[in-house]
Amino acid sequence: MIKFQMPSLGADMEDGTLIEWKIKPGDKVQRGDIIAEVETQKGLIEIEVFDEGTVSELLVKEGSKVPIGTVMALIQSSKTALDQNEEKIIKEKGIDLQPIEEKTTAQIPVKEEIRMAIKASPLARRIAEENNISLSQIKGTGPEGAITREDVEQFILQNKQPKTAILTDKSNVQTVAIRAATAAAMSKSNREIPHYYLEKKIDVTKTLSWLKELNKNRAVEQRLLPVVLFLKAVAQSLKDFPDLNAIWDNGLQPKKDINIGFVVALRTGGIMVPALHEVDLKNCDEIMETLNDIIPRARALKLRSSDLSDSTITITNIGEGGADSVYGIIYPPQVAIIGFGAIAEYPFAENGMIGIRSTVSVTLAGDHRATDGLTGSRFLQTINKHLQNPENL
Incomplete structure (x- = not known):
């Protein structure tokens, strides 16, 4: 029996x-299915399951x-049979692993029968009841x-004022909550x-020249941004510096996968830091596609649990027209954060x-328990080396 936590x-x-x-x-689930929505300080997060079986x-x-x-x-795995102990527990608890059978029409009043015939989630039914709305008026967009x-x-937003506070403007509340969560972690x-x-x-003159030439014959939506090359250069450099791609948990624990947390500024204020998984294994086009997917979802507070898991290092990128340098604070339990300032022309x-x-000014904040300034300095030099050879990224 799988225990989903x-x-x-x-x-x-x-x-x-x-x-x-x-x-x-009774529902069957597969790896990657969204099984719940959870409200956190970071907003409403879709929770995924990473096993296959029957609820x-x-x-x-x-x-x-x-x-x-x-x-x-509790999820019954479809890959293994129940052992005797699990069968005993299930029998004692009276858990039915088969889909729940529908009641017969003789058992249900006509009005209730009509209500149940409309497919809706329990929360959708509750909100509709609290606002005196008939589900028959609403077109569903969920499965089946x-x-x-x-x-x-x-529907409430378009047709009437709600009796509950569910649809009140939450932007300010969410901003305060997100900033409070960020401040707590940084403190x-x-x-x-x-x-x-x-x-x-x-x-990065050569880097930008190569990028301009690459983008010249591409459609606008297919063009790469400089940050893609920054991400790829960092990922490639981390292969030579595994102690920076790590967490600190009762000692240094280097990680095999290079999952870069990417700081996204929210339009209402605050930040979200979704993870870009296995950046070193992606080519530049794939990294750009990932950014085009995850940044809008982060700003809409529509991230999934997997988007917020397993980051091994963080990058913060100021972007065009911003500050010359950015000095990050390490996001625990990680041991490093890299900052890219705005690209600008200077005497060089x-x-x-x-x-x-x-x-571009590149900064590194490192955890002195994990590495030291010599390691950090060599790491920045390696990033420089990769950016001078963009065609190899």
């Missing part, structure tokens, strides 16, 4: 509120605050036409992590000659 979505998360189950006992029991009620690690559901919470809320980082800081100015000395070159 409330996942951790970052060092700043202690618990989350279960808003809606997307499954019921046996939901152990947490919608609306409950759930600490990290709490078993939320089922009515979801979003369908009900959209902990400042207290517990002995930071050291390094900075290197990198000439090379081979005894001064010229105007496009440069």
Whole structure:
């Protein structure tokens, strides 16, 4: 029996509120299926399952605050048979692993029969009832036409003022919550992590020239941004510096996968840091596609649990027209964060000659328990080496 637990979505998360189950006992689930929506300080997060099987029991009620690690559901794996102990537990609890049978029409009043014939999630039904709305008025957009919470809320928004506060403008509340979560994590980082800081100015004239030539014959939506090359250069460099691609948890734990947390500024204020997984294995076009997918979802607060898991290092990128340099604070339990300032033209000395070159300031904040300034300095030099050879990224 698989025990599905409330996942951790970052060092700043202690618990989350279960808003809606997307499954019921008897449903079959596959790896990557969205099975629940959980409200955290980072907004409403879609929770994915990473096993395959049949839902046996939901152990947490919608609306409950759930600490990290709490078993939320039991899933019978489709890959292995039940052992005798599990069968005994299931029999004692009276858990039915088969889909729940529909009641006969003789058992259900006509009005209730009509209500149940309309497919809708439990939360969607509750919101509709609280606002005196008939589900028959709403068109469902969920699986097999089922009515979801979003369908009900959209109907309310378009047709009437809600009796509950579900649809009040939450942007300010969410901004405060996100900033509070970020501040809590950064305060902990400042207290517990002995930071050291390094900075290197990198000439990216050749890099940008190569990128301009590459983009020249591409459609606008297929063009690459400089940040793609920055991400790829960092990922390639981390292969030579595994102690920077790591977490600190009762000692240094280097990670095999290079999953880069990418800081996204929200339009209403605050930041989200979704993970770009296995960046070193992606080509530049694939990285651009990932950014085009994840940045809009981060700004709409529509991230999934996998988007907020397993980051091994973080990059913050100021972008065009911003500050010259950015000095990040390490996001625990990671041991490093890299900052890219705005690309700008500056006088730049090379081979005894001064010229105007496009440069970017790259900073590294490292955890002194994991690495030191010499390692960090060599790492920045390696990033520079890769950016001088963009055709090999």
